[in-house]
Amino acid sequence: MRRRFLPAGALAVLLAATACGGGEEEQAAAEGPTLRYAAVGAPAATTHDPHGRVGNESEYLRFAMLYDVLTVTDEDGVVQPRLALSWEPAGEDLDLWTVALRDDAVFSDGEPVTAHDVLFSLNRIQGKGAENNGRLSVFDLEASSVVDEHTLELATHQPYAEVGIALASLTFVVPEGSDDITEPVVGSGPFQLEEHDDTTAVLTRNDDWWGGAADFETLQISAMPDPAARAEAVASGQADVAGSVSPASAQQYESDDAVQVSTRPAGVNYPLVMDLDTEPFDDPGVREAVKLALDREQLVETVFLGYGETGADILNSQEPFAPDAAPVERDLDRARELLEEAGHADGVELTLHATNSYPGMEETATLAAEQLAEAGIEVQIEVGAPDTYWAEVWNVEPFYLNSLGGNGFVDYARMALLSDGPTNETGWDVPEWDADFAEALATEDEGDRHAMLADLQQRVADDGGYVVWGTGDGIDLAGSGVSGLPTGPGFHRLFIERVEVSG
Amino acid sequence: MSRPVTAPAAPRPRTAGAVTGVPLLFALVRTVLLLALVSVAVFTATELLPGDAVDLRVTPGADEEEVRELREELGLDAAPWRRYLDWAGSLLTGDLGTSLVNGRPVADALAQRLPATLAVVGGALAVATPASLALAWWAGGSRRARRLSTAVLTGGAALPTAVTAAALAAVFSGALGLVPPVSLLPPGASPWQHPELLFLPVASLALPTAFFGASLLAGAVADTVRLPHVADARRRGVPPWRIASTDVLPFLLAPFTRVTANTAGGLIAAAALVETLFGYPGIGSLLVSSLASRDLPVVQATAVVAAAVVLVGLLVGDLVAALTEPRRRPVR
Numbered sequence: 001m002r003r004r005f006l007p008a009g010a011l012a013v014l015l016a017a018t019a020c021g022g023g024e025e026e027q028a029a030a031e032g033p034t035l036r037y038a039a040v041g042a043p044a045a046t047t048h049d050p051h052g053r054v055g056n057e058s059e060y061l062r063f064a065m066l067y068d069v070l071t072v073t074d075e076d077g078v079v080q081p082r083l084a085l086s087w088e089p090a091g092e093d094l095d096l097w098t099v100a101l102r103d104d105a106v107f108s109d110g111e112p113v114t115a116h117d118v119l120f121s122l123n124r125i126q127g128k129g130a131e132n133n134g135r136l137s138v139f140d141l142e143a144s145s146v147v148d149e150h151t152l153e154l155a156t157h158q159p160y161a162e163v164g165i166a167l168a169s170l171t172f173v174v175p176e177g178s179d180d181i182t183e184p185v186v187g188s189g190p191f192q193l194e195e196h197d198d199t200t201a202v203l204t205r206n207d208d209w210w211g212g213a214a215d216f217e218t219l220q221i222s223a224m225p226d227p228a229a230r231a232e233a234v235a236s237g238q239a240d241v242a243g244s245v246s247p248a249s250a251q252q253y254e255s256d257d258a259v260q261v262s263t264r265p266a267g268v269n270y271p272l273v274m275d276l277d278t279e280p281f282d283d284p285g286v287r288e289a290v291k292l293a294l295d296r297e298q299l300v301e302t303v304f305l306g307y308g309e310t311g312a313d314i315l316n317s318q319e320p321f322a323p324d325a326a327p328v329e330r331d332l333d334r335a336r337e338l339l340e341e342a343g344h345a346d347g348v349e350l351t352l353h354a355t356n357s358y359p360g361m362e363e364t365a366t367l368a369a370e371q372l373a374e375a376g377i378e379v380q381i382e383v384g385a386p387d388t389y390w391a392e393v394w395n396v397e398p399f400y401l402n403s404l405g406g407n408g409f410v411d412y413a414r415m416a417l418l419s420d421g422p423t424n425e426t427g428w429d430v431p432e433w434d435a436d437f438a439e440a441l442a443t444e445d446e447g448d449r450h451a452m453l454a455d456l457q458q459r460v461a462d463d464g465g466y467v468v469w470g471t472g473d474g475i476d477l478a479g480s481g482v483s484g485l486p487t488g489p490g491f492h493r494l495f496i497e498r499v500e501v502s503g
Numbered sequence: 504m505s506r507p508v509t510a511p512a513a514p515r516p517r518t519a520g521a522v523t524g525v526p527l528l529f530a531l532v533r534t535v536l537l538l539a540l541v542s543v544a545v546f547t548a549t550e551l552l553p554g555d556a557v558d559l560r561v562t563p564g565a566d567e568e569e570v571r572e573l574r575e576e577l578g579l580d581a582a583p584w585r586r587y588l589d590w591a592g593s594l595l596t597g598d599l600g601t602s603l604v605n606g607r608p609v610a611d612a613l614a615q616r617l618p619a620t621l622a623v624v625g626g627a628l629a630v631a632t633p634a635s636l637a638l639a640w641w642a643g644g645s646r647r648a649r650r651l652s653t654a655v656l657t658g659g660a661a662l663p664t665a666v667t668a669a670a671l672a673a674v675f676s677g678a679l680g681l682v683p684p685v686s687l688l689p690p691g692a693s694p695w696q697h698p699e700l701l702f703l704p705v706a707s708l709a710l711p712t713a714f715f716g717a718s719l720l721a722g723a724v725a726d727t728v729r730l731p732h733v734a735d736a737r738r739r740g741v742p743p744w745r746i747a748s749t750d751v752l753p754f755l756l757a758p759f760t761r762v763t764a765n766t767a768g769g770l771i772a773a774a775a776l777v778e779t780l781f782g783y784p785g786i787g788s789l790l791v792s793s794l795a796s797r798d799l800p801v802v803q804a805t806a807v808v809a810a811a812v813v814l815v816g817l818l819v820g821d822l823v824a825a826l827t828e829p830r831r832r833p834v835r
Contacts, residue, residue, distance in 0.1 A: 038687070038782075042788070042791075042792035042795070046605060047604065047605035048605070049605070049606075052560075053560045053561070053562075053604070055604070055796070129565070129566060129569060130561045130562070130565035130566055130569035130570050130573055131560055131561055131562060131565070131573070132562060133562040133563075133564070134562075134564070134565070134566070182605065182606040182607055183607075195690060195691060196690075197615050197690065197691070198612060198615055198616070198784065198789075199688075199784040200688075200689075200690040201690075202690050220690065222687055222782075224685075224687070224782040225779055225782075225788070225792070226779050226780060226782060229684075229685045229779075229780065229781060229782040230782070232684040232685045233685045233687055233782065235684070236676070236683045236684050236685065238683055238685060238687045239687065386795070387552075387554070387559065387795050387797075388553045388554060390563060391553065391554050391558055392553070394563060395563060395564075415564055421564075422563075422564030422565075422566075423563050423564035
């Protein structure tokens with residue numbers, strides 16, 4: 001009576017039943033080509049409000065395709081017009097700007113996009129500043145006004161020559177009066193929302209979009225939290241694009257003809273952050289010793305598997321005004337010498353905080369600790385929980401890893417480098433630097449201004465608390481029929497309406 | 504050499520009628536009270552986590568005044584007991600509340616994902632229950648292979664779901680290419696339309712569960728097959744299948760139902776991991792991400808639904824037990 005009925009039997013039955021299921025093809029046979037994009041996203045946080053807290057890349061992608069934005073940055077990081085055709089100072093002081101809008105943008109309900117809609121949207125974004133990093137806090141919107149149907153006058157609190165950058169990428173325009181966006185509202189972007197649930201959104205092409213209809217008929221965006229699952233979705237033909245996969249996945253599929261590896265520069269940046277107000281980092285010699293003790297090439301090889309570049313402590317090396325900094329060569333002798341001069345001949349003991357919510361961050365901490373030890377800097381690593389790291393470690397501890405993926409330097413400086421910046425995590429408090437920053441932004445000539453901004457970045461690199469040892473590429477995978485994926489830095493990745501799909 | 508008349512009759516499980524309305528009512532009340540207790544426990548546990556939904560919604564360096572306003576707007580400035588009572592009150596009127604992250608009804612989020620999880624958990628139960636019974640039969644029934652069977656069951660039950668999932672994906676998707684490596688449901692599709700997408704999640708959940716269930720049941724099987732009436736039936740040459748169905752199985756029904764209800768609870772927990780690994784959107788991954796964003800109404804609703812499944816399962820288990828528990832009367 002002992003029947004050996006092992007579960008393998010049951011599995012085989014189930015497998016036989018499912019293998020006949022087949023059926024991925026049926027919905028691909030719709031009218032036009034479909035682009036299926038597996039993007040980073042955890043389903044619970046799905047929101048339709050483009051102006052508040054946006055927790056998922058999948059949502060940014062959806063918003064960028066549903067709504068027009070005022071300006072974008074291109075593959076070289078240079079600002080380009082989008083809904084805004086031009087932005088010109090309305091006076092000598094660079095604190096009042098005339099923004100001319102396209103007159104051919106239309107919401108999907110047929111209403112034209114006007115300056116009223118734009119000013120309403122900008123106000124709405126500013127009103128949710130607590131949730132969106134104070135995205136538009138440079139603007140004095142109360143002093144701003146609508147000039148005519150397609151012209152705005154925007155005031156800034158201080159002279160601000162980089163208004164084009166301030167209006168880039170995330171200035172999603174919704175119809176005036178859309179106070180509550182719990183449910184989707186109409187947009188004027190290259191796609192329209194067809195259907196959605198918490199994980200997947202299906203968008204159809206807006207044939208009347210002012211920029212010209214997209215190459216593909218349907219855009220399907222799926223939110224998938226696991227990077228390996230996203231990569232496998234492309235490898236198995238269940239998706240056409242996988243956004244932000246790990247370097248290991250890129251390496252795995254590098255020789256696979258059915259999968260293309262597409263990289264964007266400096267998508268990942270895990271600088272070491274040192275607080276200048278805390279011992280021993282209050283001594284510039286110690287900071288320089290840390291910078292010299294790291295083997296940056298080894299870090300890039302190990303953490304990013306070579307998909308990246310070494311850094312020279314420049315916070316954003318991708319912008320048009322990034323300085324041409326010489327690479328920082330490892331120099332252990334000099335590092336030890338500097339420590340000795342700073343009174344740490346017997347070495348220093350430090351605690352470096354990291355979190356494992358970002359792939360490679362913990363490896364960075366581990367390897368950096370080994371490298372620093374060779375210069376006599378003994379580092380203990382403490383790994384914090386992802387959901388409390390930004391409350392309990394960031395901007396609190398004196399030595400930790402931050403994650404900056406493609407933050408623009410000017411915006412970032414306003415928040416984190418000005419002495420009264422709300423997130424000045426390194427305690428960079430240099431009045432002269434503040435004054436020069438203000439002067440740069442009050443300089444209309446682009447060449448002069450860029451030279452000044454480059455110098456400002458270089459000064460932070462030399463004396464500041466950020467150790468930008470390298471940056472990793474943003475890595476996307478695509479099926480063989482996909483071409484034209486965005487490869488520029490920053491939010492260029494979101495604007496995928498010119499991608500082509502064949503087959 | 505037949506002595507059929509004097510053979511002791513197999514004890515019969517108690518039949519219906521022995522259960523009156525009073526114990527049933529008692530069991531129901533107990534289930535409701537337990538559910539209330541679970542909701543308080545989940546609320547307290549989430550409350551004890553550092554940070555609230557507003558802390559996780561605002562960006563670093565946010566203006567304190569704006570943060571305060573947002574907290575007020577979401578009603579998070581009220582005392583915890585007050586918020587719990589508000590939540591429980593609206594639950595009684597059938598309102599699950601709205602998400603603190605996106606302001607949308609919690610019922611919507613649950614309704615979107617519950618079918619997907621039920622498909623996976625139900626599928627896993629459908630595979631694991633008969634499999635665990637079969638395994639328990641093999642382990643509990645064999646005298647020779649006792650050590651081996653214990654080792655197999657314990658080892659199988661101890662397999663982490665992540666390991667099982669990775670191994671199954673490597674074999675059935677990687678090596679054999681029979682099923683897709685991820686379970687991306689096409690928009691608007693029901694999981695039942697795509698059984699090939701269910702295979703890996705279901706198998707990853709079912710395998711460890713079958714061994715776990717079997718290790719719990721093996722003892723009961725071993726006890727039952729040693730009962731005098733079973734030995735006697737064997738001596739009389741009753742065919743094994745009849746012994747199994749009339750002399751053994753009825754005695755296993757009660758422990759079997761309880762074990763099943765328990766494993767169902769474990770399955771919902773394990774589903775969270777499996778759903779993430781295979782990119783399959785169910786309430787498990789909903790619970791994980793809403794916990795991470797401290798979206799209390801979603802956490803509460805998900806946890807209570809999951810707890811309700813287990814508690815109702817246990818209630819059914821108790822009822823079955825009450826109906827079938829054999830009376831250990833001395834043999835006449």
